[in-house]
Amino acid sequence: MQFIDLQAQYQHLKARIDKRIHDVLDHGQYIMGPEVFELEEKLAEYVGVKHAITCANGTDALTLCMMVLDVKPGDAVFCPTFTFFATAEAIAFAGATPVFVDSDEDTFNICPKDLEKRIEHTLNEGKLNLKAIIAVDLFGLPANYPELERIAKKYNLKLIEDAAQGFGGSINGQRAGSFGDIATTSFFPAKPLGCYGDGGAVFTNNDEYAELLRSYRVHGKGTDKYDNVRIGVNSRLDTIQAAILLEKLEEFPNELESRNRLAKKYNHELQDIHHTPATPEGYISSWAQYTLVSEDRDEQMTEYREKGIPTMVYYHTCMHQQTAFSDLNYSDYDFPVASNLSKKVFSLPMHPYLR
Incomplete structure (x- = not known):
């Protein structure tokens, strides 16, 4: 996969x-x-x-x-x-x-x-x-x-x-x-x-x-x-x-429909296991990534890998944590939500041709 x-x-x-x-x-x-x-x-x-x-x-x-x-x-x-x-x-x-x-x-x-x-x-x-x-x-x-x-x-x-x-x-x-x-x-x-x-x-x-x-x-x-x-x-x-x-671009509307259909299936199957992504009323996502939040990310990613399912993390490091911006003197306490997300998010395969 x-x-x-x-x-x-x-x-x-x-x-x-x-x-x-x-x-x-x-x-x-x-x-x-x-x-x-x-x-x-x-x-x-x-x-x-x-x-x-x-x-x-x-x-x-x-x-x-x-x-x-x-x-x-x-x-x-x-x-x-x-x-x-x-x-x-x-x-x-x-x-x-x-x-x-x-x-x-x-x-x-x-x-x-x-x-x-x-x-x-x-x-x-x-x-x-x-x-x-x-x-x-x-x-x-x-x-x-x-x-x-x-x-x-x-x-x-x-x-x-x-x-x-x-x-x-x-x-x-x-x-x-x-x-x-x-x-x-x-x-x-x-x-x-x-x-x-x-x-x-x-x-x-x-x-x-x-x-x-x-x-x-x-x-x-x-x-x-x-x-x-x-x-x-x-x-x-x-x-x-x-x-x-x-x-x-000509094919893109069909691909977008497939992405949303896949995301809907993911949500249905995973909502009792993970914190699944929220899509507010009136919004449509193009699902560049399908990203979950897990309290035990490393363990979950290992389990998926053992089943042959690749996972990725977007993003391990926030901007305020980057070495290039260290002179701005931010800390994780300044951004509690983002800092927490960077420790817990991971993404599952997402593309229009996924069976």
Whole structure:
């Protein structure tokens, strides 16, 4: 049994994907070829936003957001401590200060109550300029955007949705990638919508942001590619990956249905054994991971392994526990829920082709 079976997916889509790749080999436009722009149009349509701008990977997508929003040294950007490193890394890379926030005990996502407490504390301290919030759609479930958008408006903060794991999820019909001022996703192979290498995208309804993103991702170019009007980066999705994603996106609604059907079965079978994941009313998860909470994690993982069932832990180490952020002087007492989750969560196999 595979934890994520990309080979099974490829075999299902083989003829379509192979044709798409050969089309690229035939026309030879390997960088910013026509499939890239076709994909951007279809991504924007699927998510329900005006603009989708692809880039080299999900971390670059976050970095591009920092550039567009002019995040800089002296700024505070709030983000969950229970997340993958890239969320906080992009903040630090911009020279800003990540201010970590505890988790909601049921959904594992950023806790709005703790967020507002951290904002008030940072405001009262007066050392940092309040700039933005990054919310993560952890394990496929969108964060509590109705409440997060209220808080962002109250404190005049920009809201960034990190939908790297959440692509396909929704709240009352509004899809992940369309919340806040700007949103990102990753096409890392293990993500709900993944390519066969690295890739990412940024989503926004803001025309000015979209224009800046298209410039920043290609060395800050202007209308002439040899006239660079700002300092940018080199972060383009290659054409072959775009071609692969076009076929995967077409199949994605069926895969999302399979993921939710599997999660429902997991919940039914495991609810009396483990603390199973919560999906609030009106929410749909894309189930990037199916994550349980167990008081005896190591013992449970051993039992599954002995039955031939692979397991993984996301995440052993919170952001406030990372060596790179030790100078911020946080402790586990500052984030009791997230610190507890990092000791107890583990994930079971989750992919659309699991029998």
